[in-house]
Amino acid sequence: MSFNIFKINEDLKEFMPPEIVDLEEKATWGNPKRGVMDLPYSKELLEEHSLCAGCPESAAFRYILASLPNPEETIIVNSTGCTSLVFPHIALHTVHSLFGNQNAIASGIKRVLEWRFPDKVKDVIVLAGDGATVDIGLDCTLQSFFRQEKITTICFDNEVYANTGGQESGLTVKGHVFKMAPKGKQWDKVPIWQIAIDSGCHYVARLTVSSPKKVEKVIKQAIYVAREVGPTYVHLYTPCILEIGLNSDDGLEEMRRTDKERFKFFEYMTDEAKEVIQRKKEEGLI
Amino acid sequence: MYYVAQVIRDECTKYNCKQCTLFCPEPNTLMYTDETHHAYVLTERCKGCALCVYVCSNLLKRDSIEMVYAENRDVAGVR
Numbered sequence: 001m002s003f004n005i006f007k008i009n010e011d012l013k014e015f016m017p018p019e020i021v022d023l024e025e026k027a028t029w030g031n032p033k034r035g036v037m038d039l040p041y042s043k044e045l046l047e048e049h050s051l052c053a054g055c056p057e058s059a060a061f062r063y064i065l066a067s068l069p070n071p072e073e074t075i076i077v078n079s080t081g082c083t084s085l086v087f088p089h090i091a092l093h094t095v096h097s098l099f100g101n102q103n104a105i106a107s108g109i110k111r112v113l114e115w116r117f118p119d120k121v122k123d124v125i126v127l128a129g130d131g132a133t134v135d136i137g138l139d140c141t142l143q144s145f146f147r148q149e150k151i152t153t154i155c156f157d158n159e160v161y162a163n164t165g166g167q168e169s170g171l172t173v174k175g176h177v178f179k180m181a182p183k184g185k186q187w188d189k190v191p192i193w194q195i196a197i198d199s200g201c202h203y204v205a206r207l208t209v210s211s212p213k214k215v216e217k218v219i220k221q222a223i224y225v226a227r228e229v230g231p232t233y234v235h236l237y238t239p240c241i242l243e244i245g246l247n248s249d250d251g252l253e254e255m256r257r258t259d260k261e262r263f264k265f266f267e268y269m270t271d272e273a274k275e276v277i278q279r280k281k282e283e284g285l286i
Numbered sequence: 287m288y289y290v291a292q293v294i295r296d297e298c299t300k301y302n303c304k305q306c307t308l309f310c311p312e313p314n315t316l317m318y319t320d321e322t323h324h325a326y327v328l329t330e331r332c333k334g335c336a337l338c339v340y341v342c343s344n345l346l347k348r349d350s351i352e353m354v355y356a357e358n359r360d361v362a363g364v365r
Contacts, residue, residue, distance in 0.1 A: 022314075040307040040318035040325070047313060054335030058311040212308045248335035252309060 006091070019047055023091055032069045032285055035220075036212040039066055045091045051082060054248030056255060057156055057238040060209040061086055064127070064154065067216040068092075069223060069285065074123040075113075077106040079132035082163050082240075083156055100137030102126045103144035106151045123223055126153045131161050134170040134192050145199035145231045152226040154219070154234045155192065162240035173262070178243060193266060196233040202273040203232040206266040208255035214265070217286060224280045225273040232273075237263040289334040289353040291316070291327045292360060297350035298324035306338040306351060325351075329359060 006024045008016055026043035028034040045065045051058045061083075068074050071092055078087050080099040087094040097105045106126045113122040133141055133155040141153060159176065161167040166178035170190040177184045193206045203225040205218045215236070222232040237258060241251045259265070269277065280286045293306075299322065306325055310316040315331040316338055318324070334353065342351045354360075 036308060040304045040316075041320075044313040048331055049313070051311070053311075053333035054337050055311055058313075059309065062311070062313055248333075249337045249340045251311075252337060252340060 019043075027091070028066075029072055034066065034069070034071075036063050036066045036216045039212075045071060046086070047089045047091070049086045049089045051086060052242060052248070054241060054251050055082075055238075056209055056241070056251040057082060057158065058086070059212075059251075060156060060215070060236055060238050061090075063209060063212050063215040064219055065090065065092075067219040068123070068125075069220055070121060070123055073121060074125060075109055077102045077109065077124065077126045079126075079128035079137060081129035081132055081156075082158075083127055083129055085163075100132055100135075101140050102128050102132060102137060103149075103151070103153060104140040106153075107144050107147065107149040110149060110151050121227060123227065124151045125223070126151060128153075128155060130155060130157045130159065130171040131169045134190050138170075142195070142199050145196060145201055145233070148200060148230040150226050150228075150230060152219075152222045152232045152234070153196075154222075154236065156236055156238045158238050158240040158243070159189075160240055160243050162243050166243045189262075193233065193235050193268075196235075197268050201231050201233045201268075202226075202229045202270045203277075204235075204266075204268040205233075206235040206237075206263060208237040208259050208263045210252060210255040210259055218267070220280075220286050221269075221273075221277050224286070225269070225276050228276050229270070229272045288356055289336070290329045290332040290356045290359060291334070291336070291338050291351050292329075292354045293325045293327060294350050294352060295322070295324045297348065301348055301350070303346065303348070305346060306341050309341045310338050311335065329356065 022043040028038050028042045076094045078096050079102040106124045110124040157171050159172045160178050166180045168181040168185045172185045174188045175184045193204050196204045203222050222234050226232045239254050304318050307316045307318050312331050315328050338351050343349050
């Protein structure tokens with residue numbers, strides 16, 4: 001993948017859709033200092049997605065894609081869920097394999113890229129929902145942490161299997177009732193961020209997407225640490241407003257409320273990760 | 287017949303906050319122009335969630351965005 005893939009033949013430019021032309025002319029490529037403050041002006045790497053109106057997950061996608069320090073050399077591995085509906089609309093290389101094996105696929109891609117392009121920096125990022133990360137794909141996720149694969153894992157936690165009607169997941173909070181979990185969940189929410197630390201992640205963060213700049217900072221830190229040190233994990237709360245019975249304009253309020261409760265900002269980093277982050281801060285990249 | 291967001295330009299130009307453009311869940315829908323210093327909505331992409339109105343009116347108390355029927359929007363004001 002390279003930026004050249006978006007170069008349009010001059011003779012055909014007048015026939016191209018304006019979104020594709022914008023992708024060449026107005027998207028922020030080749031600038032490691034790109035961030036969420038480009039959003040009001042530039043063409044985003046995401047185009048008209050099919051998520052619900054007001055879905056906080058789509059805001060998370062905007063912030064993450066705007067924060068990638070090296071989008072033209074980034075490969076995103078995703079898994080089944082609402083997130084997988086968005087990937088056909090993203091202007092980057094994305095890979096969708098079986099439900100739950102996203103971290104195994106990402107490990108393989110990262111290793112091959114290191115072997116094939118030893119002189120280039122290639123980022124491999126996993127974007128998956130809570131079911132893929134903690135229930136169905138827990139094995140592959142933790143194994144990639146144990147093996148110290150240099151990938152960034154980002155979990156969109158909406159605390160329910162949302163697009164299949166509302167079954168409880170490992171990350172559902174104890175007692176929560178959904179359409180397909182009428183008795184309420186009997187067990188506690190899995191503390192996956194703590195498990196990630198114990199499994200060998202060098203940078204772990206837990207937050208909601210109510211603050212774009214905070215998301216940008218966390219994503220950049222996670223990617224830079226994954227490049228040099230080892231696995232990193234970011235846990236984002238993106239509530240499903242339909243399944244918890246909120247209106248389309250209530251998502252942000254819900255996240256601001258949980259900012260003070262169970263999704264209070266939490267960050268962990270090892271000494272090696274601190275060194276990398278400090279160096280990148282001095283270079284002005286974070 | 288559905289609602290879309292519309293920026294009240296005279297109100298919006300008083301501030302330089304751009305917060306609505308960050309919190310809108312739709313990509314490239316609420317944009318900002320430095321030429322005339324206000325946000326604007328690309329109506330074809332707006333799903334009408336009204337999150338921008340929550341940000342502008344409830345959080346920031348600036349009341350610079352309103353929801354209007356798509357048919358009744360200020361066509362001259364849409365870029």
